[in-house]
Amino acid sequence: MKGLLLKDWYLTTKYLRALILISLLFAAMSVFSPENGFFRIYPAVMFAMIPVSLYSYDDREKWTVYVQAFPVSRAQYVTEKYLFGAICIAALVTLLTVLYLVTGADGIDGAVTLSLLLGLASASLMLPILFRFGAEKGRIAYLIFIGVICGSGAALSFSASSAGDITTVPSPNLGLCAGAIVLYALSWRLSVALYQKREL
Amino acid sequence: MNALELKDLRKDYRDFTLGPLDLTLPSGAILGLIGENGAGKTTTIKLILDMISRDGGAVRLLGRDNRESFPLGKEDVGVVLDEVSFSECLTAAEVGKIMRGVFRNWDAAAYESYLKRFALPEKKRFKEFSLGMKKKLGIAVALSHRAKLLLLDEPTGGLDPVVRDEVVDLFSEFTRDESHAVLISSHIVSDLEKLCDYIAFLHKGRLMLCEEKDRLYEAYGVVRCAREDFATIDPAAVLGKRETPYGVEALLRREDAPRGMDVGRVDIEELFVLMAKGGDRQ
Structure with a gap:
């Protein structure tokens, strides 16, 4: 597991640097312009997509096949992706918390809840599709998903009436956060089951 | 003890059936698997590693059923697949660090010495490696975690004759320890002739013969x-x-x-x- 996490860390720093930097910039901007829904949604969804992108690289570079030559079970492979995804979302949430605390901006609870919720839910929906159908077919679902999320985020941010919804939605709602974590856990179990059946 | 035993091993595809295969590799020996393209050599190795599901039969590796002993049982198996597939952005040094976290018995000193022996640059990206360099990196990894059994699918493909000769000697050296064994598939029959104690012929998914080479x-x-x-x-x-x-x-x-x-x-x-x-x- 340690080796897989390290491998994904290398890939993230080499392949996904630009995506992370842009996401972090948007995350910072969301603190200063909380009315802009796009800035609030984009970083969470992009951070959730890190394990999705990493799986796509693994699939393209045939690491998904090669890794089976090593003492790594398919369940461990899937688990590592979920763990890496959870670390990414946790890092974003931590960063947002620090930004809100440092700047003294309002709405820290809502921002944290929204990021956690969106991040975990996005990954929960995307990863099982990927583990079942592979990166190539999963890419279509990925593009549709990103299009819908970013499109609705942008639409909401330009709509004055809706912008209010975005900033006020999930105030510190522990139930929602717990639900997202449960969804993530269920998604992990489903992905393990699906990936074990797949012929690579 | 036998390092590897295949009993009635079978895999069915729509247009191809592999097996049933019966094959035994004793410890301390090298078995060469020869077959034309599409004969089922890679499929056999993938079945042994449980990378694909079998449709019948059994595989015993180092005395234990492969499905029961994996994934931990793979600690004792060094593998070179026909395509060595590390991420393109990684360097050989990074591959070593990753493998240290994958194998419990990872031997960093042995890995470094193989990199030197094969003249592999530590800082160059895998993407920039030639086919031969990729193979050499795969071999270095397979030999650096104190494996007892090597499963090698076309390990010498893409290597120049001098390096090929050196690699063949390395595999031969490996089986000087009587608890070690090697299963190697190759198109380069001259390598197998030089290296192997046993030869198995696979033709269109059927095992035509498996005998001691001298026999x-x-x-x-x-x-x-x-x-x-x-x-x-x-x-x-x-x-x-x-x-x-x-x-x-x-x-x-x-x-x-x-x-x-x-x-x-x-x-x-x-x-x-x-x-x-x-x-x-x-």
């Missing part, structure tokens, strides 16, 4: 004769033949050759080619 030389031979002389040989005794402008070359069991007929030595490549042709005729 093959003793048991089989080639008759080169005119067509009229060939006609006197019992067709049932002919395992394969090739017609040339000068006559016929026929593969026979030495014991089945007509008395007085000169039976020449057969090398492994010729044995395989003639046997495959015989198999196609049946």
Whole structure:
């Protein structure tokens, strides 16, 4: 597991640097312009997509096949992706918390809840599709998903009436956060089951 | 103890069936798996590693059922697949660090010495490696975690003759320890002839033969004769033949050759080619 996490860390720093930097910039901007829904949604969804992108690289570079030559079970492979995804979302949430605390901006609870919720839910929906159908077919679902999320985020941010919804939605709602974590856990179990059946 | 035992191993695809395969590799020995493209060599190795699901039979690795012993059992197995597939952005040094977190018995010093021995740059990206360098990196990884069994799928493909020779010596060195064993598949029959104690022929998914190499030389031979002389040989005794402008070359069991007929030595490549042709005729 340690080796897989390290491998994904290398890939993230080499392949996904630009995506992370842009996401972090948007995350910072969301603190200063909380009315802009796009800035609030984009970083969470992009951070959730890190394990999705990493799986796509693994699939393209045939690491998904090669890794089976090593003492790594398919369940461990899937688990590592979920763990890496959870670390990414946790890092974003931590960063947002620090930004809100440092700047003294309002709405820290809502921002944290929204990021956690969106991040975990996005990954929960995307990863099982990927583990079942592979990166190539999963890419279509990925593009549709990103299009819908970013499109609705942008639409909401330009709509004055809706912008209010975005900033006020999930105030510190522990139930929602717990639900997202449960969804993530269920998604992990489903992905393990699906990936074990797949012929690579 | 046997390092590897395959019993009635089978895999069914829509247009191809592998097996049933029965094959045993004793510890301390090297078995060469020979077969044309698509014969099922890679599929066999993937089945042994449980990378693909089998449709029948059993695989025992180092005395234990592979499904029960994996994934931990893979600690003892060094693998080089036909395509070495590390992420393109990684360097050999990073691959070493990753493998230290993958294998409990990772030997960083051995890995570094293999990188030096193969003249592999530590800081160059895998993407910039030639095919031969990729193979060498795969071999370095396979040999650096104190494996007891090596499963090698075309490990010498893409290597120049000098390095190939060195790699073949490395595998040979590996089995000096009697608890070690090697299963190697290759198109380069001369490497296998030099290296192996046992030879297995796979043809269109069927195991045509699995014998000690020296036993093959003793048991089989080639008759080169005119067509009229060939006609006197019992067709049932002919395992394969090739017609040339000068006559016929026929593969026979030495014991089945007509008395007085000169039976020449057969090398492994010729044995395989003639046997495959015989198999196609049946």
